[in-house]
Amino acid sequence: MAEKLYMDQMYLKEWDAHVKSVSQGKFVVLDRTAFYPKSGGVAWDTGTIKRESDGKEVKVIYAGKFSGKISHQVEPEGKIEKGDKVHCTLDWDRRYKLMRFHTAAHVLSGFFSKELDAKITGNNITIKKARIDFSLDDFDRDKIKEMIEKSNELIKKDLPVEVYYKNRKEALKDPNMVKLANALPPKVDKIRIVDIKGFDYQADGGCHVKSLKEVGEIIFIKADNKGKNNRRVYFGLK
Numbered sequence: 577m578a579e580k581l582y583m584d585q586m587y588l589k590e591w592d593a594h595v596k597s598v599s600q601g602k603f604v605v606l607d608r609t610a611f612y613p614k615s616g617g618v619a620w621d622t623g624t625i626k627r628e629s630d631g632k633e634v635k636v637i638y639a640g641k642f643s644g645k646i647s648h649q650v651e652p653e654g655k656i657e658k659g660d661k662v663h664c665t666l667d668w669d670r671r672y673k674l675m676r677f678h679t680a681a682h683v684l685s686g687f688f689s690k691e692l693d694a695k696i697t698g699n700n701i702t703i704k705k706a707r708i709d710f711s712l713d714d715f716d717r718d719k720i721k722e723m724i725e726k727s728n729e730l731i732k733k734d735l736p737v738e739v740y741y742k743n744r745k746e747a748l749k750d751p752n753m754v755k756l757a758n759a760l761p762p763k764v765d766k767i768r769i770v771d772i773k774g775f776d777y778q779a780d781g782g783c784h785v786k787s788l789k790e791v792g793e794i795i796f797i798k799a800d801n802k803g804k805n806n807r808r809v810y811f812g813l814k
């Protein structure tokens with residue numbers, strides 16, 4: 577498995593790597609990567625990969641996990657080969673937006689679970705908007721808007737967001753650890769924890785900003801009622 581640089585260096589924008597394999601001329605596997613692959617309902621990173629020997633550059637248009645490997649889809653095809661030494665660069669504007677949205681989703685879900693006792697059932701985060709699904713007995717738009725107001729108040733307090741690891745057994749004893757209903761973290765010995773200090777923490781493999789103020793302001797877009805287990809809220813960022 578490639579070294580996942582995005583797990584511990586969320587502000588890393590450029591790095592060197594070696595190409596482990598290329599299939600169909602366009603699916604590139606690296607020995608180390610900071611390209612976040614589409615997972616956990618969060619969109620993928622894009623950017624460029626440049627071969628050191630001749631400066632040839634390709635665009636990374638998609639990153640995903642396939643058979644346990646992080647695969648980078650590049651264009652044009654056929655330019656990068658197995659064994660190449662490369663320099664990678666993230667499209668930082670896109671990644672940073674996703675980090676802000678993802679962190680905002682933590683704050684909102686924190687309030688949904690603490691104040692409304694809702695269970696988060698899904699989420700979808702893109703660079704334009706984000707969606708959180710949750711189960712809730714009463715569907716009340718005003719309540720949802722109130723949670724957004726509370727979230728924005730908390731964001732202004734600028735709490736630090738920390739990432740650390742805990743032993744799996746110990747971590748999973750804590751019922752607060754797993755927020756997404758029916759989603760247990762992968763079978764690894766150490767569980768990665770994302771902790772908005774003094775507010776909420778959870779097992780999580782994604783990228784977040786390091787302090788809440790970077791999120792900006794959450795804007796309510798709409799709320800849809802798709803049934804008791806699928807109340808949906810869409811939000812943007814300012």
Ligand SMILES: [Zn+2]
Pocket residue numbers: 678679682770780781782783784
């Ligand atoms: Zn997260």
